[in-house]
Amino acid sequence: MAGKGTTIKEALQKWEEKMGVKASESKEVKIFGQIPPIEKMDASLSTLASCEKLSLSTNCIEKIANLNGLKNLKILSLGRNNIKSLTGLEAVGDTLEELWISYNNIEKLKGINVLKRLKVLYMSNNQVKDSNEFGKLIVLDVFKTKYKQLLNKFIIIIYSMHHMKTILLSTTVQRDDRHVAGKGTTIKEALQKWEEKMGVKASESKEVKIFGQIPPIEKMDASLSTLASCEKLSLSTNCIEKIANLNGLKNLKILSLGRNNIKSLTGLEAVGDTLEELWISYNNIEKLKGINVLKRLKVLYMSNNQVKDSNEFGKLADLPVLEELVFVGNPLEEKETAEGTYRDNVAKKLPKLKKLDGVPVIREEAEDEGDS
Numbered sequence: 001m002a003g004k005g006t007t008i009k010e011a012l013q014k015w016e017e018k019m020g021v022k023a024s025e026s027k028e029v030k031i032f033g034q035i036p037p038i039e040k041m042d043a044s045l046s047t048l049a050s051c052e053k054l055s056l057s058t059n060c061i062e063k064i065a066n067l068n069g070l071k072n073l074k075i076l077s078l079g080r081n082n083i084k085s086l087t088g089l090e091a092v093g094d095t096l097e098e099l100w101i102s103y104n105n106i107e108k109l110k111g112i113n114v115l116k117r118l119k120v121l122y123m124s125n126n127q128v129k130d131s132n133e134f135g136k137l138i139v140l141d142v143f144k145t146k147y148k149q150l151l152n153k154f155i156i157i158i159y160s161m162h163h164m165k166t167i168l169l170s171t172t173v174q175r176d177d178r179h180v181a182g183k184g185t186t187i188k189e190a191l192q193k194w195e196e197k198m199g200v201k202a203s204e205s206k207e208v209k210i211f212g213q214i215p216p217i218e219k220m221d222a223s224l225s226t227l228a229s230c231e232k233l234s235l236s237t238n239c240i241e242k243i244a245n246l247n248g249l250k251n252l253k254i255l256s257l258g259r260n261n262i263k264s265l266t267g268l269e270a271v272g273d274t275l276e277e278l279w280i281s282y283n284n285i286e287k288l289k290g291i292n293v294l295k296r297l298k299v300l301y302m303s304n305n306q307v308k309d310s311n312e313f314g315k316l317a318d319l320p321v322l323e324e325l326v327f328v329g330n331p332l333e334e335k336e337t338a339e340g341t342y343r344d345n346v347a348k349k350l351p352k353l354k355k356l357d358g359v360p361v362i363r364e365e366a367e368d369e370g371d372s
Helices: 009-021 043-047 131-137 147-153 162-171 187-198 222-226 310-320 331-339 342-347 364-371
Strands: 028-030 054-055 075-077 099-100 120-122 153-158 205-209 232-234 254-256 276-279 299-301 324-326
Touching: 009 043, 187 222, 222 331, 232 331, 254 299, 310 331, 310 342
Parallel strands: 028 054, 054 075, 075 099, 099 120, 120 153, 205 232, 232 254, 254 276, 276 299, 299 324
Antiparallel strands: none
16 A cells, blocks of 8 residues: 555456446546546556547546547546646547546646637636636637637636636626535535435435535535435535534444545534444545544545644544554655554554555564464
8 A cells, every 4th residue: 555556457447347348449438536546647548549538537646648549539537636737638639528627736727728629628626826827718719709609618617716716707607606606516405416316315315425516515514414314425525624414314324525625523423323434535634633422433534634643643542443444645644654664553553453554454463372
């Protein structure tokens, strides 16, 4: 677990096994959300000559690369990665019609000009601050049409893009104010959509999935109290900042909150007697205050947060039945891994832990007993 991600080749193999088709012959290929995440767009992408829609979202990709072989690509999904630049799109400049690249770290729009056929650009929640950068979108052919045609043909959904809000309000998709006025999807709205899709009542369901909403959920509001039967709840890949309103979930065993903007573990008290698994990787958690209430917690996935202090990590010792922990990608893990002390330190602080970052914990005590 030294930061080795899933390769494109490995991800494609898994996708082929799951789908029962060859990726090289498929028009749509989905290799998003790999565990461990994809870190590089490597040369294996060149095998996807037939692909028209490629999803690589929710990974840890830092650079757009190796698109040369995708001669028919029309839709490219790269949301929720670590991409900082739009360079690397030249190879699909003559075919790409939609680029989905929200939730990255893009500040400059250099490189966007090559996309001569681009009709749809989703790039919410990036780091564009300069209006001159936004102006680079005008070089796209579709912007050379009249203003009325622009509204109909080119959709830019930019949600909470800091300094860009006023520009969007005056020049783009005013037809759906949820995307420009900071209004997220409510829990009630998300549950209604889920019920329509699944054909069941959320209030009677043991598993409810309302992850990845567009626009994203911002608040865990009181509508969650209707989920009295829910044992597994997924709210991942939204913009939630605070854990709240879990009081009505009397049977909750698994809570998925990965890839949000959560900074604190307070708010878990209501599920302290039932929760067995907490999935909360890719957030902004630095302190572990509040974790102690989870007396039945067996599994904790909290990779890629901001825990730096070993004293904070020590609070995990308050979890009496914790068996599995994923902690890779926190500053403390990176520091101790570099020093060669990480796994030994964890084993000492969490004597009941059986698996750390996907690898079984081997203890010296157990080895000594086996030799005696």
